[in-house]
Amino acid sequence: MIGTRLPVLAVDLGGTKILAALIADGKMMFKDYSPTHAVRGIHAVVKHIFEAIDRVIGQTDRDLSQIHSISIAAAGAIDTKNGIITLSPNLPGWRNVPLAKMVEEKYQAKTYLIHDANAAALGEHRYGAGKGVRNLVFLTVSTGIGGGIIINNKIYEGAAGAAGEIGHMTIDIHGPMCLCGNTGCLEMLASGTAMAREAIRLIKAGKKSSLADMVNGNIDTITAREIATAAEDGDFVAIAAINWSATNLGVGLVNVVNIFNPEMIIIGGGVSNFGELLLEPARKVVGERAFPYLAQMVKIVRAKLGDDAGVIGAEVFAKGQKT
Amino acid sequence: MIGTRLPVLAVDLGGTKILAALIADGKMMFKDYSPTHAVRGIHAVVKHIFEAIDRVIGQTDRDLSQIHSISIAAAGAIDTKNGIITLSPNLPGWRNVPLAKMVEEKYQAKTYLIHDANAAALGEHRYGAGKGVRNLVFLTVSTGIGGGIIINNKIYEGAAGAAGEIGHMTIDIHGPMCLCGNTGCLEMLASGTAMAREAIRLIKAGKKSSLADMVNGNIDTITAREIATAAEDGDFVAIAAINWSATNLGVGLVNVVNIFNPEMIIIGGGVSNFGELLLEPARKVVGERAFPYLAQMVKIVRAKLGDDAGVIGAEVFAKGQKT
Numbered sequence: 001m002i003g004t005r006l007p008v009l010a011v012d013l014g015g016t017k018i019l020a021a022l023i024a025d026g027k028m029m030f031k032d033y034s035p036t037h038a039v040r041g042i043h044a045v046v047k048h049i050f051e052a053i054d055r056v057i058g059q060t061d062r063d064l065s066q067i068h069s070i071s072i073a074a075a076g077a078i079d080t081k082n083g084i085i086t087l088s089p090n091l092p093g094w095r096n097v098p099l100a101k102m103v104e105e106k107y108q109a110k111t112y113l114i115h116d117a118n119a120a121a122l123g124e125h126r127y128g129a130g131k132g133v134r135n136l137v138f139l140t141v142s143t144g145i146g147g148g149i150i151i152n153n154k155i156y157e158g159a160a161g162a163a164g165e166i167g168h169m170t171i172d173i174h175g176p177m178c179l180c181g182n183t184g185c186l187e188m189l190a191s192g193t194a195m196a197r198e199a200i201r202l203i204k205a206g207k208k209s210s211l212a213d214m215v216n217g218n219i220d221t222i223t224a225r226e227i228a229t230a231a232e233d234g235d236f237v238a239i240a241a242i243n244w245s246a247t248n249l250g251v252g253l254v255n256v257v258n259i260f261n262p263e264m265i266i267i268g269g270g271v272s273n274f275g276e277l278l279l280e281p282a283r284k285v286v287g288e289r290a291f292p293y294l295a296q297m298v299k300i301v302r303a304k305l306g307d308d309a310g311v312i313g314a315e316v317f318a319k320g321q322k323t
Numbered sequence: 324m325i326g327t328r329l330p331v332l333a334v335d336l337g338g339t340k341i342l343a344a345l346i347a348d349g350k351m352m353f354k355d356y357s358p359t360h361a362v363r364g365i366h367a368v369v370k371h372i373f374e375a376i377d378r379v380i381g382q383t384d385r386d387l388s389q390i391h392s393i394s395i396a397a398a399g400a401i402d403t404k405n406g407i408i409t410l411s412p413n414l415p416g417w418r419n420v421p422l423a424k425m426v427e428e429k430y431q432a433k434t435y436l437i438h439d440a441n442a443a444a445l446g447e448h449r450y451g452a453g454k455g456v457r458n459l460v461f462l463t464v465s466t467g468i469g470g471g472i473i474i475n476n477k478i479y480e481g482a483a484g485a486a487g488e489i490g491h492m493t494i495d496i497h498g499p500m501c502l503c504g505n506t507g508c509l510e511m512l513a514s515g516t517a518m519a520r521e522a523i524r525l526i527k528a529g530k531k532s533s534l535a536d537m538v539n540g541n542i543d544t545i546t547a548r549e550i551a552t553a554a555e556d557g558d559f560v561a562i563a564a565i566n567w568s569a570t571n572l573g574v575g576l577v578n579v580v581n582i583f584n585p586e587m588i589i590i591g592g593g594v595s596n597f598g599e600l601l602l603e604p605a606r607k608v609v610g611e612r613a614f615p616y617l618a619q620m621v622k623i624v625r626a627k628l629g630d631d632a633g634v635i636g637a638e639v640f641a642k643g644q645k646t
Contacts, residue, residue: 077616086616135482147582151474158584159458159620165581168614170574173495173507182577182612184496251493254505258488259470259582261481289505291491293400293409297482 006068008318009056009109011049012116012310013074015090019307020052022060022067023315026127028308030059038091045091046102053107069110070103071318073119073310075146080161083113089144089179114317116310117164118155120303121148122320123313124266128304133264137256138303139166140269141249141278145187149260155317167191171251189248192224192271199227199241209237224271231277245271246278250285257290257298268303275302329391331641332379332432334372335439335633336397338413342630343375345383345390346638349450351631353382361414368414369425376430392433393426394641396442396633398469403484406436412467412502437640439633440487441478443626444471445643446636447589451627456587460579461626462489463592464572464601468510472583478640490514494574512571515547515594522550522564532560547594554600568594569601573608580613580621591626598625 007024018036022029032055036045053070057063076088083100085091104111114122121130121138130136130150138148145167149156156163167187168180175184188194203209203219210233212219214226230238253265271278279300286295305312330347341359345352355378359368376393380386399411406423408414427434437445444453444461453459453473461471468490472479479486490510491503498507511517526532526542534553538544553561576588594601602623609618628635 077614149582151479156474158617159586160584160616162614162617163582163584165584165614165617168581169492169578170612171493171496173512173571173574174497180614182581189496248496251496255492255578258491258505259472259486261483261486261488263482289493291400291485291488291503293483294481294485294488 004068004319006066007062008068008315009053009070010311010314010318011052011070011072012119012307012314013045013049013072013091014116015075018048018052019311020049020056021308021311022056022062023311026123026312026315028311030056032056032059036091041093042091042097046099049099049103050106053103064107064109067109069112069318070107071112071114071314072099072103073114073116073314074099075116078113078115078161080112080114080157083111085113112314112318112321114314115148115161115164117146118148118157119311119313119317120268120305120309121150121164121266121313122155122316123305123309123311124268124303125150125153126316127312128309129266129301130264135260135262136264136266137166137260137262138266138268139252139256140303141191141267141271142269143191143193145191145252145269154320166252166256169252169255171248171255186248186252190245190252192269194248195224195227195241195245195271196222198244199237202237202240207237207240210235211237224274228274231274242274242277243281246274246281247285249278250282251289253282253286253300254290257286257294261294262298264299264301266301266303268305268309272302327391327642329389330385331391331638332376332393333634333637333641334375334393334395335442335630335637336368336372336395336414337439338398341371341375342634343372343379344634345379345385346634349446349635349638351634353379355379355382359414364416365414365420369422372422372426373429376426387430387432390432392435392641393430394435394437394637395422395426396437396439396637397422398439401436401438401484403435403437403480406434408436435637435641435644437637438471438484438487440469441471441480442634442636442640443591443628443632444473444487444589444636445478445639446628446632446634447591447626448473448476449639450635451632452589452624453587458583458585459587459589460489460583460585461589461591462575462579463626464514464590464594465592466514466516468514468575469592477643489575489579492575492578494571494578509571509575513568513575515592517571518547518550518564518568518594519545521567522560525560525563530560530563533558534560547597551597554597565597565600566604569597569604570608572601573605574612576605576609576623577613580609580617584617585621587622587624589624589626591628591632595625
């Protein structure tokens with residue numbers, strides 16, 4: 001099939017930015033970043049997507065006949081089969097938007113739509129940290145926590161393409177309410193947002209911290225980014241918040257290990273940039289609490305593809321579909 | 324393949340009893356129950372298994388050449404590939420016992436070994452509540468909580484055949500310590516044992532209950548069985564313990580729904596005999612907390628095959644293997 005050698009025009013539609021690129025065999029050409037401007041509404045965002053696609057095509061000497069397909073990774077509740085964004089927390093007002101069809105009609109090119117965490121899982125599995133691993137679970141830890149499950153080398157999508165919401169697994173039945181309506185979700189206890197909330201709590205409880213100065217006293221604006229900087233300088237509150245968050249992440253990973261018995265867990269997303277500061281305490285919890293022989297066989301590693309995982313996985317997904 | 328028409332000699336090796344039977348296409352012949360006598364040690368139990376197999380063969384007019392294979396379902400950490408019981412909570416002293424090989428050498432018949440909850444999941448999927456369902460999660464709720472995961476019509480076993488330990492998923496990070504070493508496991512909060520513990524706690528806290536009389540004041544001997552009887556008479560403590568347990572089960576099911584997006588969750592095991600008294604509150608929690616469109620599409624139902632699910636699934640497993 002010569003078609004599978006052609007590049008995919010992949011788009012990662014995020015809440016703040018759109019990344020579009022031409023990708024062949026995991027190699028990216030003509031990366032194009034642009035702002036999503038999500039608040040401008042559906043039609044404006046779709047126009048921004050079209051513009052991003054146009055710019056990528058414009059940079060190449062190809063026309064659309066020399067492209068395998070268009071493949072879009074997006075956050076939210078994605079109906080992969082029908083190419084519909086059912087609901088998206090990052091895209092206000094988006095409900096049942098048939099994005100794949102809209103793009104397909106505009107470009108007359110086969111268009112796929114996939115959940116962004118699933119895409120990232122596929123990307124890491126094929127070209128990143130999970131190469132050659134049969135069963136793995138990918139977690140993206142950033143402002144929220146998303147997940148993608150690879151079983152027998154394929155993405156596991158569930159009944160409606162919505163499987164893998166590992167961030168919305170209750171680990172604390174008495175924990176804080178989550179935006180999703182559930183309580184004590186992993187996302188509420190181990191995301192970058194949760195980490196910042198814990199640091200803010202500690203400072204408000206009277207702990208001294210360089211974080212307060214870093215945000216000019218606007219304590220509520222502390223994010224994981226400031227915590228990373230403060231931790232490098234040995235700030236107590238920063239380190240305590242990271243440990244708290246990493247321990248909670250570890251509890252979530254124990255569940256993943258006991259449920260999936262995976263060969264590997266890959267941690268991606270912005271918070272994974274904390275590296276061993278995050279992974280070491282999380283691994284310790286897994287070693288202490290998960291079934292011992294399952295804990296021994298699971299590798300818990302950082303993702304390798306960074307922000308490119310989504311578009312790279314979108315190519316993998318498109319090429320894996322029967323055309 | 325004529326071989327697949329032959330019956331399987333299936334054995335369900337439990338901590339208290341052994342069930343052996345000849346099974347073809349989910350239909351059981353010559354059921355044989357006998358006590359496991361687990362305390363007598365490995366060799367005695369293996370002898371009991373041989374005797375059970377001998378009795379089933381003795382009741383038929385077949386010899387072993389007219390049997391597809393022997394297939395054993397057992398609790399614990401099962402290495403399915405190599406037919407080894409790595410560790411079993413129900414069989415004291417069992418560590419790395421190559422049970423499949425021992426049976427195979429004795430009978431010169433191909434012998435399979437599978438985790439009992441996985442077997443039950445396969446049985447329910449092929450012949451029970453889950454017929455025709457592509458992705459489902461099976462939970463057996465009894466003294467403990469076990470699980471089996473069916474993905475794309477196959478049992479998902481993970482890296483070492485140990486996937487599906489849904490009972491050992493933390494749902495309460497500050498909850499009670501579990502025998503497995505983890506804290507706040509679903510099993511500690513929603514099993515029959517947990518339900519009894521809650522009833523005992525309520526009585527010790529001063530709540531009046533007919534349960535105390537039923538066990539002649541030996542409050543610590545209350546089990547789910549007495550709770551079932553007391554609940555029928557409207558006993559407050561019994562009903563409160565069931566609701567508590569069912570609500571916790573519901574929280575576990577929310578996690579299963581958000582992670583797996585399954586078409587169906589099947590609840591088996593002794594505690595499933597509580598029926599709607601258990602399932603109704605659990606479903607309510609799922610409706611309130613899981614992602615709405617996932618909650619809407621999942622059917623939460625009772626298992627249909629009862630105690631036979633393990634042996635019936637052992638047949639399904641054996642017939643699904645490449646011989």
